[in-house]
Amino acid sequence: MIKEKANIAVFISGRGTNLKALILRSKKKDCNYKIAYVISNKKNAAGLKFAKKNRIATIIISHLFLKTEQKKLAKILITKSIKFICLAGFMKILSPYFLNFFKNKIINIHPSLLPKYKGLNTHLKALEAKEKFSGCTIHFVSKKLDSGKIIAKKKVKIFKKDTLKKLEKRVLKEENKLYPLVLEKLIRS
Numbered sequence: 001m002i003k004e005k006a007n008i009a010v011f012i013s014g015r016g017t018n019l020k021a022l023i024l025r026s027k028k029k030d031c032n033y034k035i036a037y038v039i040s041n042k043k044n045a046a047g048l049k050f051a052k053k054n055r056i057a058t059i060i061i062s063h064l065f066l067k068t069e070q071k072k073l074a075k076i077l078i079t080k081s082i083k084f085i086c087l088a089g090f091m092k093i094l095s096p097y098f099l100n101f102f103k104n105k106i107i108n109i110h111p112s113l114l115p116k117y118k119g120l121n122t123h124l125k126a127l128e129a130k131e132k133f134s135g136c137t138i139h140f141v142s143k144k145l146d147s148g149k150i151i152a153k154k155k156v157k158i159f160k161k162d163t164l165k166k167l168e169k170r171v172l173k174e175e176n177k178l179y180p181l182v183l184e185k186l187i188r189s
């Protein structure tokens, strides 16, 4: 039983399987974190439903997310002593202004073996390049997209007959396993 659980905020934009994996792990007695906030830039993000079902506070940010709003959100998270912010399918680029409030505290999961295939359509790029392996990477978020310091990677085999869907499913399964594990390790270190 862990008494002092670290507060975590998760930022999402969509379906939220990684959020779900993080929440499910957080419910275990021996887990060292709890999710204090789920933040979304999409009010209809499917992941929000799961957050609400688990009585986790949610915050919707606006499309523009101007500096005043960024400052307000940063203040809320700092007041809650948020230890890490986990981006999980968050499709908005955070400004250097916002990043500055949380130096070395924002991490992201990306569906490729970085530094290969930054940005979108990672599985398509890996298939087109006839890669033998793809996978996922957890990294610190820096000003440059998908380029911050790498924390952990998980390799996934690509088979000759793979389709986009099959590969995405295989990688996502590993993402969902890796994210809670890496987060807990980071908190311990």
Ligand code: GRF
Pocket: 014, 015, 016, 017, 018, 019, 047, 088, 089, 090, 109, 110, 111, 136, 172, 175
């Ligand atoms: C994942 O593949 C993640 O690596 C990428 O966006 C996807 C989000 O999936 N950044 P989900 O919303 O967590 O299901």
